[in-house]
Amino acid sequence: MHPLYLFNTLTRKKEEFSPLEPGKVGMYTCGPTVYQYATIGNMRSYVFADILRRVLEYNGYSVKMVMNITDVGHLVSDADEGEDKMLVAVGREKKTPWEIAKFYTDAFMRDTARLNILRPSVVCYATEHIEEMLEMVVDLVEKGYGYETSDGIYFDISKFPSYGQLSGIKLEEQLAGARVEQNPEKRHPADFALWKKAPKEHIMQWPSPWGMGYPGWHIECSAMSRKYLGDQFDIHTGGVDHIPTHHENEIAQSQCVTGKIPARFWMHGEFLLVDGGKMSKSLGNTYTLDDLIARGFEPLAFRYFCFSAHYRSHLNFTWSALESAQKGLRSLRAAVQKAAREGEKPGAEEKVEAFRQAFLEAINDDLNMPRAVSVLWEAAKADLGRGLADLAGDFERVFALDLLTGPAADDRPLDISELPQEVVEILEERKLARQAKDWAKADLLREKLREMGYQVKDLKDGYEVTRIPR
RNA sequence: GGCGAGAUAGCCAAGCGGUAAGGCAGGGGUCUGCAAAACCCCGAUCCCCGGUUCGAGUCCGGGUCUCGCCUCCA
Structure with missing residues (x-):
């Protein structure tokens, strides 16, 4: 057996994983904000979460995976100059926020399905958990962690001395180059909104002890993870960009309510770069899965491409890199599918078992997919006969690349x-x-x-x- | 200004102290009228300078460069 090691952002090292409850794992994945199409950068992140879930299952754990859909929030921009993405979408598409959210949630689900990303056990929507969020906000205020200003309820960071434990940031040092603070009513610039009071024209709003309003941007994850996974669960995942603000805030809120850091392991996927630089919604150099398909690529070629780098490394997206992934995937399938038509090979069993071990070792070493893929390639050249197909079938529980059924390089001759x-x-x-x-x-x-x-x-x-x- | 990641063959990238995984591209070969496909063979001493060590992409120190985060963003 190879124990499972996972890198924990909280401790900054690989740790041997063991769940709170034997045999069961609770994990929470920060899901999408549904106001536009997800980018392939977003998708890399969800492929990472999916791999984590599959590796846990491969190791025999029963996994309860919870993912949120942010279908509310940030309807009115915080920064005066920042544009309001949801309002832009509302204007652009002549739809209500609810319709926008529904549309892009569906698109997201379709994209993830095309990437063979398993549907989480629980998909929860922010708008359906306003009550749970308010309960936490009220609790925080009662305990003295929150205070009211003219525009909302804020978390008082000075009351939570361990703030910054995840990112290693010291608040005092952060201020120098940080964005100019717009809200003079806040006691500390890093204090963040738990609840916002809604202006009349604000479309989405709910009643609260402080009048009509809507939730802050971090409370939903605290409230929903707690509801579905309890005060403390095993793993929390997200993108590296979540570390400094979103997850710090989440920890602060949750810990002040329950006394516990919500998750024991915090895992973060690195960014996907485009042509060596940042991909971002605001720079406009983003691609969607549909863009790849329009250029003739299979969605699964992108999944395979994601395996070419470790999840904690930058991965540089270029069209030629994707081309290389598409070709590699097809010829890998060709080898596997050819093997499926062959017979048993005497003496192959031992080798097959060795490859199986090498594979397990790779995925259990903090999800080292590049190594896992190379194991299969080596197996493909090891003359295993049918054994290769069996092996691939086993690895498919993690890879999910349609190796046995997808289109291959040596597609069958047409009649x-x-x-x-x-x-x-x-x-x-x-x-x-x-x-x-x-x-x-x-x-x-x-x-x-x-x-x-x-x-x-x-x-x-x-x-x-x-x-x-x- | 603060925090962090990284520099390995043309490209995408593993490697975590013992003399460089894998894929794509490229070259050579078998096969073919020529091709295609398939199969076989071929490639790097790891950004620079010091140091530790019997031995270092692999550890330490100092450079240079690239990138990310600190602002909604996976």
């Missing part, structure tokens, strides 16, 4: 009946040309077929045709 009449005619014409040794004409016709999307392979007598991938 005449599957081809358009025009193509058949050209094929026959070319066959005659070849018999007549009219190579120039044969080559010309082959090129013509290629342009139509078909690859001809000449056999001793006759030919086979395959569809050119993409």
Whole structure:
């Protein structure tokens, strides 16, 4: 057996994982804010969370995975100059915030499904948990951690001395280059809103002890993780950008209510870069899964691409890198699917077991997917016969790349009946040309077929045709 | 200004003290009328300078460069 090691942001080192309750794992994943299409950068993050969940399950744990959908919040911008994304969406699409949220939630679910990301055990919506959030806010205020200003209820950071434990940031040092504080009523610049009072025109608002309003941006995760996973659970995941503010605030709120840091392990996925630089919604250099599909790539090629770097490393997205992933995935499938048609290979069992161990060691070493993938590649070249297909089937519980069923490099030859009449005619014409040794004409016709999307392979007598991938 | 990550073959990248995984691209070969596909073979001493060690991409110190976060963002 290989124990499972996971990197914990809280302690900054790899720790051997063991759950609070034997055999069971509770994990919470910070989900999307649904006001526009998710980017492939977002998707990398959810692929990471999915891998974590699958590796836990591969290790025999029963996993309860909870993910939030932020369908409220930040409707009115905090910064005077910042634009209000949800309002922009409302204006742009002539829909209500609820319709916008529904639309992009559906889009998100579709994208994750296309990436073979398993649906979390619980998907919870912020708007359906306003009560739970208010309970926490009230509790915090009663305990003296919150205070009221003219525009909302704020968390008093000075009452929580351990603030910053996750990111290692000292508040005093943060102030120098930080954004100019806009709200003079706050006692400390880093104090954050628990609840905001809503102006009349604000679309989404709910009653509270302080009048109509809406929740702050961090309270939903504290409230919902507590509701579904309890005061303390095993793992909390998110993107690295969540470390300094969102997760610090979440810990502060939760710990002040329950006395416990909500999760024991905090895990964060690094950013996806584009052409060596930052991808961000505000820079506009983002791609969606649909953009990749429009260029002819499979969604799963992106999933495979995500495996090329460790989750705590930057991964640089370029079209040629994706191209390389697409090709690699297809030929890996070709090897696996070919093996599935073969018989048992005497003596392969031992090797198969060794590869299985190497795989387990890789994934249990803080989810080292690049290494896990290379294990399968080595297995693919080890002459295992059917054993390779069995092995791949086992690894698929984590990879989920449709290795046994997805389109492969050596796609099966097409039958005449599957081809358009025009193509058949050209094929026959070319066959005659070849018999007549009219190579120039044969080559010309082959090129013509290629342009139509078909690859001809000449056999001793006759030919086979395959569809050119993409 | 503060915090952090990283620099490994053309590209994407593993490696965590014992003489550099894997993929893509490229080159050579078998096969083919030529191709395609498949299969076989081929490539780096690891940003620079010191140090520790029998031995260092791998640890320590100092540089140089790149990137991220500190502001909604995975």
